[in-house]
Amino acid sequence: MSAQTAGPETLGHLSDEPPPVDPTSKKAKAITGKSPMRIALGRLRKDKIAMVCAAVTLFFILIAVFAGPICAIFGVSTETVLPSQYLNALGGGLPLPEYGPPNGPFTMDHPFGIAPNSATDNLAYWIYGARTSLEISATATFFAAIFGIVLGLVAGFLGGVVDKVVSFLTDLFLTIPFLLAALVIAPIINQRFASSDNYPRIQFWALIVVLAGFGWMGVARLIRGEVLSLREREFVLAARVLGMPTSRILIKELLPNLAAPIVISISLMLPAFVAAEAGLAYLGIGVTSGISWGQTINLATKFFETYPLYLWEPMIGIVALVLALNLLGDAVRDALDPKTRR
Known part of the structure; x- marks a missing residue:
């Protein structure tokens, strides 16, 4: 007996274009009557990374x-202060421990710390x-x-x-x-x-x-x-x-x-x-x-x-x-x- 003839192979689409959408499907009905911009916004809203x-x-x-x-809420500003009050002159111009990193913990007065040499607020x-x-x-x-x-x-x-x-x-x-x-x-x-x-x-x-x-x-x-x-x-x-x-x-x-x-x-x-x-x-x-x-x-x-x-x-x-x-x-x-x- 001869071997059974195999069914036809599916070659698929040769181009990168997606297959046509059935006009009676839910996807087609969802975009019916919408402008291209509204369709694009709908796609964006479904994209978690985009959101x-x-x-x-x-x-x-x-x-x-x-x-x-x-800056007013956090009580910080970009004004230049007197560096000698905040910096350790013997420590390479780094902030004193009571004013935050790197030698002290974070403080609410300067949430991001203060800058070396200038003592300006980093958050501001x-x-x-x-x-x-x-x-x-x-x-x-x-x-x-x-x-x-x-x-x-x-x-x-x-x-x-x-x-x-x-x-x-x-x-x-x-x-x-x-x-x-x-x-x-x-x-x-x-x-x-x-x-x-x-x-x-x-x-x-x-x-x-x-x-x-x-x-x-x-x-x-x-x-x-x-x-x-x-x-x-x-x-x-x-x-x-x-x-x-x-x-x-x-x-x-x-x-x-x-x-x-x-x-x-x-x-x-x-x-x-x-x-x-x-x-x-x-x-x-x-x-x-x-x-x-x-x-x-x-x-x-x-x-x-x-x-x-x-x-x-x-x-x-x-x-x-x-x-x-x-x-x-x-x-x-x-x-x-x-x-x-x-």
């Missing part, structure tokens, strides 16, 4: 916004360092996103000479090392405005210009690529036939369809700027006339062995904020991707 990261991000935002009242500097980091990174992200979106829209839609010029500028800025440019610009600003009364704000905005000036290229290239695929779609062609102005086509027709890549770009750009701001402050070319996590790390490296907590406090803040923003950005990208398996 935890959103809570951590909200925590840092509240700290940055209400830095003054929070940590809170205002979070404000500086978020303020600079959020502002730089806003300007970089606006600049990149405008250039990407114009280059992708108009094409021709405009597209070539924008593409050349994008490639030109991508060839300039960011750190090298910052090292060149910072001494010029220090020499030009060091004697100005508004030097801290000048330094603040100069850093934003540097971050935004070298952060818009990725957004511009992404938006340009999306517009190149959208400008040949039926709704854009119909708008052209109706004689709709170019500005209206860009704002009313194309821009709403670019919400997903814009949100993804912003969510991934923000943590990069947070890390960049801290790194530049650590190198002494960022915020040097104000309060910054990177500046605190720069001062704390000298006390790594004798007072490690002084170094770990700002580092934990940077790692927690950047990690939360990165994971939240990944979750947003997955939620906005219709091909994501859930």
